[in-house]
Amino acid sequence: MTVGDELLAGETENTNASWLARELSDRGATVSVIVTVGDDRGPIAEFVSRFHQEYDRVLVTGGLGGTHDDVTMAAVADALDRELAVDEDVRAEVAAASRDFVAAHPELEQRYDLGLDVEAWSETVAGGRPIENPAGLSPGCAVEDVYVLPGVPSELRATFDLVADEFGGDRRSVTRYTDAPEGALQSHLEALEASFDVRAGSYPGEHADRNRVRLVAADEDTLESALAWLADRIDLEET
Numbered sequence: 698m699t700v701g702d703e704l705l706a707g708e709t710e711n712t713n714a715s716w717l718a719r720e721l722s723d724r725g726a727t728v729s730v731i732v733t734v735g736d737d738r739g740p741i742a743e744f745v746s747r748f749h750q751e752y753d754r755v756l757v758t759g760g761l762g763g764t765h766d767d768v769t770m771a772a773v774a775d776a777l778d779r780e781l782a783v784d785e786d787v788r789a790e791v792a793a794a795s796r797d798f799v800a801a802h803p804e805l806e807q808r809y810d811l812g813l814d815v816e817a818w819s820e821t822v823a824g825g826r827p828i829e830n831p832a833g834l835s836p837g838c839a840v841e842d843v844y845v846l847p848g849v850p851s852e853l854r855a856t857f858d859l860v861a862d863e864f865g866g867d868r869r870s871v872t873r874y875t876d877a878p879e880g881a882l883q884s885h886l887e888a889l890e891a892s893f894d895v896r897a898g899s900y901p902g903e904h905a906d907r908n909r910v911r912l913v914a915a916d917e918d919t920l921e922s923a924l925a926w927l928a929d930r931i932d933l934e935e936t
């Protein structure tokens with residue numbers, strides 16, 4: 698789940714959603730749903746609560762920190778019927794990062810009040826596991842099966858790296874390119890799905906005169922057999 702009014706307005710391209718989807722898929726996990734929600738506590742909590750019941754894991758990015766429109770952490774706490782809490786180590790990190798920022802920007806300090814509400818910036822969901830943010834101020838949090846991560850892309854990557862090992866699965870995929878037109882492809886892909894336990898997708902329009910074909914299977918052996926079957930019937934190239 699990606700959170701932010703600016704995403705819904707199309708002002709910010711949702712690179713976090715595609716980056717995370719690729720990271721998770723590359724690890725063999727199945728991504729079932731991607732949603733974008735505005736900076737509203739009620740709807741964020743509703744989606745988290747629903748997905749928490751339906752899926753193994755829920756990842757939420759964006760809307761962290763201590764500014765007025767940062768409601769994600771509180772919404773996740775609502776969804777799981779928990780409070781917000783401040784971890785002492787997180788508080789110390791946020792305070793130190795804030796002091797470092799002020800020290801590094803004396804020119805800004807002369808013009809603006811750089812005082813930070815350390816308490817508000819340190820809050821995570823009570824009983825959860827704070828995830829330190831090596832690239833920024835707002836900590837993430839893992840609580841039950843919900844992972845809350847910052848929205849700034851560099852911060853999302855840095856925090857996800859710390860928990861990446863907790864995501865995985867056996868799902869395997871392969872991508873190939875073919876000069877077979879969509880119409881000619883269709884019957885082969887249908888027969889492939891009927892013969893093997895695979896999902897097959899074709900994606901026209903990305904490359905001149907070529908279609909991208911993607912196969913997904915629950916394990917490597919099935920994937921290889923299905924790919925060999927298809928390669929016997931249409932020309933497939935790796936790039």
Ligand code: ATP
Nearest residue numbers: 699701710711712713759760761762835847848849
């Ligand atoms: P901070 O802790 O700094 O307040 P945050 O976790 O609250 O960050 P947001 O305030 O939601 O994150 O977004 C910060 C910036 O990150 C936005 O200005 C936007 O440029 C970028 N951003 C947020 N969400 C996404 C996204 N899904 N894809 C790409 N960029 C994003």
